Amino acid sequence: MQIPFLNRLQSLSGAVINKVVPAGNGAEHQEAAQVLQRVLEGLPELVAAAVVQIDSGQAVATYTTSRDFNPAKIAGFNAALVRGQYNVLAALQPDSDEQLEEIVITLPTQLHLLRILTNKQQFLYVAVESRDTNLGIAREVMRTCE
Structure with missing residues (x-):
């Protein structure tokens, strides 16, 4: 059941979990x-x-399974990482046609992936165990x- 007040109340308590x-x-x-x-269908x-x-650096849509992991909060940091990588590539290969496709960050227990979408104005961020x-x-x- 869609009750706007309850949806708003849930969002005030932190990230909405288990819902796109x-x-x-x-x-x-x-x-x-x-x-x-x-993505959720392929990576449940x-x-x-x-x-x-x-x-x-604004999130257009989000999904999380934990209130402690809010992708909207880290979206700006990830966007800065992507913009920084664009600058690095421009400095290394100023005349190259190479394009950034993805960034993979490996942690001991998690994988964080950022994939540039075909419109080149957005990226898809995914975190998995x-x-x-x-x-x-x-x-x-x-x-x-995509």
Whole structure:
């Protein structure tokens, strides 16, 4: 049942868990929510995911399984990482046609993947537990969900 007051109350207590949440009502937000839904179908053991604007660092849609892991809060930091990597590539290869596709961050217990979407203005962020998901599978799911 959709009760706006209860939905609003849940969002005040932290990140909404186990639900894809678009950040607005526009077509861009709905498309981002659909991308996250496809990722969730391919990676049901997902910890968190988001579609994020590269320029602003704003999350367009998010998903998380834990109130302690809020992808909307870390979206800006990940966007800064992507923008920084663009600057590094420009400095290393100023005349190259090479394009950044993804960034993989490996931690002892988690994998964090950032994949630039085909529109080049957003990226898909996914965090998974390394014991639950193979890196190759996570990369393939992200590649096919755009």
